[in-house]
Amino acid sequence: MFGLRTILVCAKNRFSTIKTSWVGRVIHPLTLMMPIDQMHDENEKEVFKRTLNLFDLIAVGLGAIIGAGIFVLVGNAAADFAGPAVILSFVLAGFVALLAALSFAEMSTMVPLAGSSYSFTYATMGEFAAWLLGWDLILENVIAVALVSNGWALYVRTLFTDTLHVNVEESILKSWIGWNQTTESFNRTGFALNLPAAIIVLALTLLLVYDINGSVFVNNIIVIFKVVAILIFIFASIKFIKKENYEPFIPKNEGSSNKFGVSGMFRATTLAFFAYTGFDGITTVAQDTKKSSRNNLPIAILSSFGISAVLYIGFCLALIGVVPYDQLGVVSPVLMAAQKIGMNWLAITIHLAAIASLTSVALINIMVESKILYSMANDGLLPEFLALIYETRRTPYTATIFTGVISAIFASLLPIEFLSEISSIGTLFSYFLVHAGLFIMRWTKNKDVKHSFNFPSRTYVIPILGGIISILLMHTMSKWAKMRFGVWMAVGVIVYFLYGRKKSKLRNRKKKIETVTNIFDTTNANDSIVSKTETYPI
Template sequence: MTHLLIDAKSSNNCKVDILLDSKHQSLNLFNKVEAELTLRTAEEAEKNSVEKVCKGPQPLDQPKIQLEHDASKRVLSCTKTFIKRLIARKPMEILQAEIDTRNELRRDLNWIQLLAIGLGCTIGAGIFVLSGQAAAKYSGPSVIISFIITGVIALLSSLSYSELGAMMPSSGSVYTYTYAAMGEYLAWFIGWNSALLHLFSVLTAIVTWSKYVVLFIDNVSNYNIKNMFVQAPVAWNEDEERFIITGQAINLLAIALTIAITILLIIRIYQMAIVNLVLVVFKIIIIIIFIFACCKYVNRNNYYSFFPPNKGSFSEYGVTGMLKGCTYVFFAYTGFESVSTVAQEAKLPERSLPIAIIGSTIISLLLYIVLCTVMVELVPYKLLDSDNPLSEAIKTTLYGLWLSIVMNLGAIASLTTVALTDMLSQTRIFYAMAHDGLLPSFFAEIHRITTTPWISIIISGIFCAVFSGVCPVDILGETSSISALITYIFVHIALIIMRYTHGDIQRIFQVPFGSWLIPTIGSSLCILLMRGITKPTVFRFLVWTALGQIIYFSYGFWHSKQRKSIKSASISSVTELLPTIASITEQYTQNELESDLASENSENAV
């Protein structure tokens, strides 16, 4: 028994020795670290003193410097966070999940109806009004070349739209593509300016429509509508670059058409698509009738001086005038992108969107070239400076009044489809932006019976009714052109980025000739066309953009769902770390207690 006690005591003494040795080793290690830190502190102090001697005596306010340093760090941190928020992209996983699960809008449209929407939005005021004005003011007979160049540019853009639309079939169109490729801020910028494109296209079509209605009534009857109720109270004087008072009251016909379109859009999109399809078929038949009826009356002498001599300025005839004409008539091709705004209402959008987008662009291009060729051969180009250039051209034929009436009907049908489809597109873009939180949620409110964004449609209808009653048509077309060019540039850039960042995603349709060739050529040509934009047009565009910045930073930035998801993810990350931190703290406390207990036991044993 005594031996056992001695052995136990010896064992305890050994444990105490081990603990003491461990403690001594820890103290030695601590002393070494403390000595090393002291040495480094002394070296840094000596270094600082040498620097002070070299620089000379300087007053030092350490607390103030520390506060300034902390403030600078906070400003830098806030700036980084702010920039990260602006360039935050919507992940493709979230975007695809939204497209798959968001079934508020009914998928009623087939590829024929989509093609009709593209043609309905494209063929309108650009060919019935701007073609003759471009020939008379800028290009002369070379307006044909202007239409070919702009048609090629539009075709390149339609290829990029087709790939992105098939990959991301969302109602946001270019807004959604930019959000996924370049981040929220640029998505807002291009979405807001895409809305400008469609709104001004609606206004241009409606105002021009009212003029053709007046002409039609004048041709078929002796009733003369008072100009006071069919013209805007202001007009744009291009020579003086300022607005002038016309002495008229308001354009009641434009307001009436806007109300009718608003009501039709609130009804189910299927009924709207049927109406649009009928009107599109009718206007294409009218254009074909004009081409075949007038082609035998052409006078090739009107081709003389295909490029009229330049008058001394960039925009008056010659090659530069032809380029100016490109900018002016580019508005005629804006519209094919409307197909992408109804992607969430299309059956099999991955296949039907490319067919409709590219098909509508090619058909429009062919019709424009043939129609312009016949028009400039019928009469001298200077006689085409009219709001109704095709009627001026018809005067040289034997068909006279009846063909003019038919063409007026075609123009009325054409401009109706443009206004209808453009307002449709604008409301769908606002719907997508509101769904992401960048606009108030009522823009995304869907009617439970008609399944249309009815509040957004009503607001757009009120806006168009007011402005179509007071705005002249000539300033609206060019403003739409600059917005379209910038929109197409963004689409090309978004395609290049998505090819490199999401190259693994399956694409049913791909732009040919590699990842960057077509988009680079297309965006470069769009930039070249922007040279012909006038300063007043740029000013109006900048005013609209500034208004968009105010809305974004006062509302969209703070209500963005993407911002809220990022914030929630950050909170979740911190929450996930809390158990780990608690576990580490608990383990550390337990180790401290064991160390203290071992120390007490060793002291008692001694």
């Protein structure tokens, strides 16, 4: 039998043959790759303030990963799908997320630019694939900010009404458009807009425009608070844990394919996977990181993932141990658990931690979106004004303001039920392309590219397995989520061919080089003697 390496060599040779055919001549212009040396040269420029250290990077990861979902997701996944086996679901989901974290960690040292997976794809799969991924990330991050800010408004209202017993006018928390999940149709709500959601988005936008260091400092404080709050809940719950709450560990399936049993546990695993997403945000601040700390990127990615995994699993053990799983299908299962053990102060602390978590997630997502817009505009694929830098603060202010305004509009007008269906599939698509990019890098360029992180050493297993799992999870998304994703990507293809392809700096630079080369070759052909070859830089 042929070994994997033999098969890959044969495929590589076949690919080389295709490149010279008419099919290759059509496809090749779409696969122009940004030279990695050029990306490293770009990384050396002092575009942003290089002040972030390892702790800042880990906090960025934790700020994006640990959202309020942990305070709701665990209870709902246990009550609706897995029972106590939700603990195992988070372990399995952590393994799947680890594959993506390892791929991102290695790619971050080879392509240390602010564009994250967009830049990774540009270096390995070419301009068109990079454009599709960047276009996907634009929608994904805007939707994520809108979704999180909607949740933030609801948690703030609950804090005032249920905990502080202060009435809040409901009309300012309702979006202008409603979404009926049964009929899958829009409807008018009779309200104006979700004002608190828009306000928090715009406030965080102004903070990011003003100073990246101030934004990171605020995120650091929030991360410390929410991690401490989770730890307090875990340790405060230990003496109230009842062994019988873990039995049966995998409840008997109730007839539905996802209602308990092993199938229910795997359904919960799919949901738990998205609780781990967000560590890729670390790679978007690569150019804000101290030059002497290049290895901090992979360390921060894996550290933030590891800390999150430990907190998630510990949280699951504590919550299931305190409250029977069939009672956890409520809006705030953690508050129920805190009240059940007679600690009202803990309930308030957890509620504040949820609000803080949502704040940091929104902050990081706005920052991530602005860096991706900046990178795409800097490459010529989006309008140049999105690549403008606030000279005194060294922040991409136009991209940040654009992100904030669009996100605020989405947050104030669109319902949370509609937004929640769109974000996840885009994340999986980006993970798939990063796995594919790492596979290509190992297959074609691994010996030539310098990178300081390579674990496990040069194996194809991680990118192949990670890519396959990403595709399978995308397949589990709803039909309407796939349709909306497909429509958005189709629009992206049109925009690329009408604008991005023509304005691409890489493509235009290549055309100039080819023009000069043709002129030089024609001149030499007319000369009787050519004594030497000269290179003319463009």
